[in-house]
Amino acid sequence: MSIAPDRPTIFLSSTVHDFSDLRSALKDYLEARGCRVLASEFTDFTRPLDKHSYDACLETIEQADLFVLFIGRRVGGWFDEPAKISITREEYRHAYKLAERSKIKILCFVRSEVFDHRQSVRDLEKALKADPALSVEQRHRLANHPTMAMDNAEAIISFIDEVTRNGETIAASKGLATAPIANWISPFTTFTQVRQAVDPLIAHGLTVSQAAGRKALEVQVVQLLQGVAPLINGSAMNPVNTVLKIRRELDIKAEQLTATIKVPEKLWSQLVFAATLATDGGVDPSPLLGALGSDLLLQYDPASGSYHQTEEYRLLARVVDQARKLARSAGMDGAELFKHGRAAEPDGTRHVPAHMLISWIDRMLRWVDLIGSARALAASLGGQPLELPPAVPQSPIIDQEQQLQAEAPTEEQIRAFVAGQQ
Structure with missing residues (x-):
């Protein structure tokens, strides 16, 4: 599905609580430019009474031309808690399967402080690993302790790694796999950075x-x-x-x-x-x-x-x-x-x-x-x-x-x- 030049449809995927202001501002901005915006917290989002809200969200993605993902400090609701897969991550996986069939385009963002904290967690893990007095469980618990940057470092870092697909890219460079698609992720701190990335995909950002x-x-x-x-x-x-x-x-x-x-x-x-x-x-x-x-x-x-x-x-x-x-x-x-x-x-x-x-x-x-x-x-x-x-x-x-x-x-x-x- 290509982005229609007259009325592109955009699905906003993120945890709602810590992105509520950004989602609202982006929805207003996009709708002023003639787009149809699918955001689950708004009343114009389809809510079939015979389906669970998670299933409804996944099916609604198929109506979109552009899937916009935001990763922040919160994991949000679990889609599969034992596997540590949040509903936002499952939405991304659903969209990625569509993108592989050229049915949708994907645009991914991560808050800059969250992206930077990922490296801090890895550095801490290395430092803790050098302490023989700590068990594996203790090292893991300390490195992934909830902070203002991430409430669940393990799940969020794993999600970012899935989006960037570095492992698949390395394998592809060695001729062992096919290069992944849509593996860009843009750290951001301002709404302008988001707007500048979205604008070229929605008729140059015109109202x-x-x-x-x-x-x-x-x-x-x-x-x-x-x-x-x-x-x-x-x-x-x-x-x-x-x-x-x-x-x-x-x-x-x-x-x-x-x-x-x-x-x-x-x-x-x-x-x-x-x-x-x-x-x-x-x-x-x-x-x-x-x-x-x-x-x-x-x-x-x-x-x-x-x-x-x-x-x-x-x-x-x-x-x-x-x-x-x-x-x-x-x-x-x-x-x-x-x-x-x-x-x-x-x-x-x-x-x-x-x-x-x-x-x-x-x-x-x-x-x-x-x-x-x-x-x-x-x-x-x-x-x-x-x-x-x-x-x-x-x-x-x-x-x-x-x-x-x-x-x-x-x-x-x-x-x-x-x-x-x-």
Whole structure:
């Protein structure tokens, strides 16, 4: 059973008494993110009247996509007291059998002080063993005496060892057995450590409203792309390489602003084709502005108590900026450019005013930058890894690019200016 992307089901396994606050907090956190949480102390847990509570818990595990185990200082109720198997340990064993058949995923945690105390018990056992005045029974009783860290060291340490499966791992390394699965166990001290481990398994830890907001934004970005991305040979494309090639081959210099540029026939055909595509459709970034004014794509930093921009937020700002610039040039008259096609020399060369070429190349640069940025953002919002698109030149004039970059202040410089540091 794989974790359903729409509503994963999580079973919380632990002793209830010493994990009640954590279980309650985790249940609230997970349910706010659209999960169904199975925790035996809550009223929404299935309680069949014709079965023992232990049997009901074991059967309920089979409804889950993710089994989350917490090991603490208490053993809890015994499932098999002579064998020292607690109900929590039996729940884990039941889940492990399901995991071996790929029916569930297992995530195991142990309180850090409990995990560390395990080694203290072993060190004490070695020290006691060196005392010939103590019997085996006395050494065992002293080493496993109840403490604030463990109420039954023998049972709890045995449980941790079963989860880590070091013996099976060693045997597998020698070719004597198959390597065990799900043998990770994470010591923890804070809820944040638990949340960070669980988040990737439950739709990245988004609340229902956040997930809905991201989906709505994804739809809006896709709709914007429908208005600007050209359809070439039956597929939506980003002709960024064609536009950059045109800019590179025209190689307009700043000193040529009032000149007439000779455009070879082949390059002219590419220019007209790209310019025609760039004039199609309309672009309206206004539906995206709401997301820029929200915390949807921001990341909260507990250390500073403030929100920081994510790469997705910066990408959205780039989409809005390029869309606005492209919209401002929507009134450009393509006929003015295309009329030069009727004034070709015998070899197909066209003579086109530099300022006209500059205007159209600038529009096409904004166009392909918008397509690339919107595509990357829509893919990330849809759950794919974020891959930033290549930077598109800001100027249609090649020898001005470095100058523009040198003269434009960086975000860090602006923030230092705002803070009065410069």
